[in-house]
Amino acid sequence: MARKVYDAIVVGTGAGGxxxxxxxxxxxxxxxxxxxxxxxxxxxxxxxxxxxxxxxxRGYGDPLRLKGKAHQEPYSVEESEYSEGRDLFEHxxxxxxxxxxxxxxxxxxxxxxxxxxxxxxxARFGDIDFKAAxxxxxxxxxxxxxxxxxxxxxxxxxxxxxxxxxxxxxSNPDGEYLPPIPWRCLDYxxxxxxxxxxxxxxxxxxxxxxxxxxxxxxxxxxxxxSRGCDVGSFFSPTWFTIPExxxxxxxxxxxxALVRQVLVxxxxxxxxxxxxxxxxxREVEVYAKVVVLAASCVETSHIMLNxxxxxxxxxxxxxxxxxxxxxxxxxxxxxxxGYLPHLLGQPATPDNIADSTVGWMPRWQNLKNAHExxxxxxxxxxxxxxxxxxxxxxxxxxxxxxxxxRDIKRYYPTPISALIQAPSLPxxxxxxxxxxxxxxxxxxxxxxxxxxxxxxxxxxxxHSKQMMIDLFKAMGGxxxxxxxxxxxxxxxxxxxxxxxxxxxPKTSVTNKWAQTHDVANLYICDASIFPTSTDKTTTMxxxxxxMRTCNHMLDNFKKGVHERA
Amino acid sequence: MAGxxxxxxxxxxxxxxxxxxxxxxGFSKWVFACPGDHPQVTTSQSPSGVYKPLFFSPEHYQMLxxxxxxxxxxxSTPGARQAGVAEFIDFMVAxxxxxSTSRDVRSMEDAMEAGNELQNRxxxxxxxxxxxxxxxxxxxxMECTPPQQTSLMQELAYKAKFKPTTESGRAFFQLMRDxxxxxxxxxxxxxxxxxxxxxxxxxxxMPGCSHPDDPEHAHLLARTRTS
Numbered sequence: 172m173a174r175k176v177y178d179a180i181v182v183g184t185g186a187g188g189x190x191x192x193x194x195x196x197x198x199x200x201x202x203x204x205x206x207x208x209x210x211x212x213x214x215x216x217x218x219x220x221x222x223x224x225x226x227x228x229r230g231y232g233d234p235l236r237l238k239g240k241a242h243q244e245p246y247s248v249e250e251s252e253y254s255e256g257r258d259l260f261e262h263x264x265x266x267x268x269x270x271x272x273x274x275x276x277x278x279x280x281x282x283x284x285x286x287x288x289x290x291x292x293x294a295r296f297g298d299i300d301f302k303a304a305x306x307x308x309x310x311x312x313x314x315x316x317x318x319x320x321x322x323x324x325x326x327x328x329x330x331x332x333x334x335x336x337x338x339x340x341x342s343n344p345d346g347e348y349l350p351p352i353p354w355r356c357l358d359y360x361x362x363x364x365x366x367x368x369x370x371x372x373x374x375x376x377x378x379x380x381x382x383x384x385x386x387x388x389x390x391x392x393x394x395x396x397s398r399g400c401d402v403g404s405f406f407s408p409t410w411f412t413i414p415e416x417x418x419x420x421x422x423x424x425x426x427x428a429l430v431r432q433v434l435v436x437x438x439x440x441x442x443x444x445x446x447x448x449x450x451x452x453r454e455v456e457v458y459a460k461v462v463v464l465a466a467s468c469v470e471t472s473h474i475m476l477n478x479x480x481x482x483x484x485x486x487x488x489x490x491x492x493x494x495x496x497x498x499x500x501x502x503x504x505x506x507x508x509g510y511l512p513h514l515l516g517q518p519a520t521p522d523n524i525a526d527s528t529v530g531w532m533p534r535w536q537n538l539k540n541a542h543e544x545x546x547x548x549x550x551x552x553x554x555x556x557x558x559x560x561x562x563x564x565x566x567x568x569x570x571x572x573x574x575x576x577r578d579i580k581r582y583y584p585t586p587i588s589a590l591i592q593a594p595s596l597p598x599x600x601x602x603x604x605x606x607x608x609x610x611x612x613x614x615x616x617x618x619x620x621x622x623x624x625x626x627x628x629x630x631x632x633x634h635s636k637q638m639m640i641d642l643f644k645a646m647g648g649x650x651x652x653x654x655x656x657x658x659x660x661x662x663x664x665x666x667x668x669x670x671x672x673x674x675x676p677k678t679s680v681t682n683k684w685a686q687t688h689d690v691a692n693l694y695i696c697d698a699s700i701f702p703t704s705t706d707k708t709t710t711m712x713x714x715x716x717x718m719r720t721c722n723h724m725l726d727n728f729k730k731g732v733h734e735r736a
Numbered sequence: 737m738a739g740x741x742x743x744x745x746x747x748x749x750x751x752x753x754x755x756x757x758x759x760x761x762g763f764s765k766w767v768f769a770c771p772g773d774h775p776q777v778t779t780s781q782s783p784s785g786v787y788k789p790l791f792f793s794p795e796h797y798q799m800l801x802x803x804x805x806x807x808x809x810x811x812s813t814p815g816a817r818q819a820g821v822a823e824f825i826d827f828m829v830a831x832x833x834x835x836s837t838s839r840d841v842r843s844m845e846d847a848m849e850a851g852n853e854l855q856n857r858x859x860x861x862x863x864x865x866x867x868x869x870x871x872x873x874x875x876x877x878m879e880c881t882p883p884q885q886t887s888l889m890q891e892l893a894y895k896a897k898f899k900p901t902t903e904s905g906r907a908f909f910q911l912m913r914d915x916x917x918x919x920x921x922x923x924x925x926x927x928x929x930x931x932x933x934x935x936x937x938x939x940x941x942m943p944g945c946s947h948p949d950d951p952e953h954a955h956l957l958a959r960t961r962t963s
Contacts, residue, residue, distance in 0.1 A: 220937040222924065222927070222934075222935070223922045223927075224922055224923050224924055224927075228828070228831070228833055229824070229828075229918070229919075229922040230922065231828075231833050231834070231835055232833075233831065233833075234831070234832050234833050234834065234841070234847040234850075234851060235832070235844055235847055235848070237844060238844045243842070243843040243844050243847075244841070244842045244843065245841065352942060353941070353942050353943070353944025353945070354944055354945055355942075355944060355945055356945045356946075356947060356953055358945070359945050359947075359951035359952070359953065360951075360952065360953050362951070363951055363952045391937070391938045391939060391940075392938075392939035392941070392942055393934065393937040393938065393939075394933070394934040394937075395934075395937075511953075512957060512960045512961070513953040513954075513956040513957040513960065514953070514956065515960045516960070517956070518931065519930065519931030519932065519933055520933065520943060521933035521934075521936070521939050521942060521943070522933075522942055522943070522944070558930075558931070558932065558933055560927075560932060560934055561918075561921055561922070562917070562921055562930065565913075565917045565921075566914075569893065569894055569895065570893050570894055571806060571807040571808075571889060571893050571913065572806065572807070572809060573809055573811045575807070575808075576808050576809070576811070576813075576929075579917075579921075579930070580929065580930060580931075583930050583931065647952075647957055
């Protein structure tokens, strides 16, 4: 029997991989998509309007549920009791942290990946991000500029549906938006305070459907977003790209298939991938004319570093030695929390039950001059609060009895909390490599993290804490406190950089189209190509860049650079 | 758009189904039986309908129930007892579920250790309360008068009333209050008492701020400051 050869293999079905397979399938290519874990099923895996009292452990989960697993650390936030008993998150494959590193690698292996549960903030990057190196002299520019990328941001926004307003700030470029989410009392109060201290507080760019969009229903504000949307009222591969790719009949989707390496032909070009079937533990090979990696940033670099051959002794397409380098992340942490006395005793409103990023403070530092502050570049701040699903402020109130109970109710609409989103700078000491001492349970050499926060991002952290003190004062709020330390690296899920793109094959892994310099039929469609982190999130840009990369790849098919199978 | 496969009315029907999809009937209708020394605790319905504690002795359980009701009493809304808070605490402590610790859990050994520590803290705390009551009032906690019980709790709860040598009692009060508050506000009763908007799962739109004439909300601030 002749062996099956696909036009393209797409590894990963999240924001990037899902977009790639949709575009390639719709263009008529025969695509094999390979997903590490099982199929996501909204009917069994999402919250679906269940309440916390429907759960046996009231949302805390069975503390011993990961007994016997290779990686037993629970994943905060994303992994919840609502999906307990389902095998959505990666606990079978372990990873290593080098001494002094405390990376928190939270992996969703089910189809759609972390984009089932993402935070929905969707700002465009601007030239202040792409050309940061020109402005402050550190590192390298991106190989693209805003004018070149803007149409792709538009395509991504039109497809996903993003709610916001026009704001005329070049550092935070405007896009094509659905009507914004209405502002709550707390947004107006914060905005007025921010104005007094000269800081912007504006509607975020939020990928939540405020009106019906394409065939997707408008949001019904149940507040379950972070546990998966039961009807697809925000962009996720599960509700958008995967069903669209499948509808073409050009897709074969393999699940529970953990890719270990890219296979190469006699010339060192990609000819397919080898994966471990998690159910049988057998290794299987799949072949294609083009391979797209979108395994979620560091996992993409893991696969490439493990793809060693005669041609590629240090990993496929690694002649630059840059695979795994330049790991950047968002420093997260609570820069301040407290309450707004204005709202004491006000009636409860459904304004923020989903904790959507209704408003934010987009970067305001170092805009006029790259060196206004003690740090370079800049951070943003999200402020959430209002009537939530639990009165987490209960510890701030003293006492017990009826008076205590009354106070808990009285404070219910008032609490707010500020989250910093600060980019780490690329550093030669922040990278991933292969831990040659350790193999996972499938016999695959483990990935190892080397990462520490640098001085620049820690200065931003201190700066943001002072800004929140000033803000609380200006808006008439009362502060309860702030985190002493930022969160562990990895918490934000916004890691970038380990396969950075660039024009020079000596210093970058891929060209500006995310096609590897060394292997013309190997492309990358995730955040690993982004050379630096910004004050903005990564999901919408991942979708936009994946669209652009696939468009380029399809041109290459037309031009004969790649042959059809 | 291709491939969506779900009509609007189908989706709306789906919302209707999902809204009643909860399967766990809640603590007050269940008792939990502890099968041997296995750390996992499973659920089973008691034929008699009387709650038999899984972890705490009957005496300690009675104290838990009493203190929880002191922390969140029944007034214009139901209290801790009606929300089944003592059952909740017994179940959570028996199953080693931390609700308030900042302790880092990286492995199942960590989780076991944290759970054992939690169990010990509860037992030691309840014993401390009894010992304190004996030395102050000459009786165990449950035999003290309500004013005696209240006065002890106040010494543990309010900074202004703290006394030296009661550090362990204060730490226990914090732990007990953590479990009581979590146990209460994760029930329908507790969430209803807050007006938690998520109990309604379909909203036509977000209403937004209703004070367009006063974005600073100064009129509300003035009111809270004078009240």
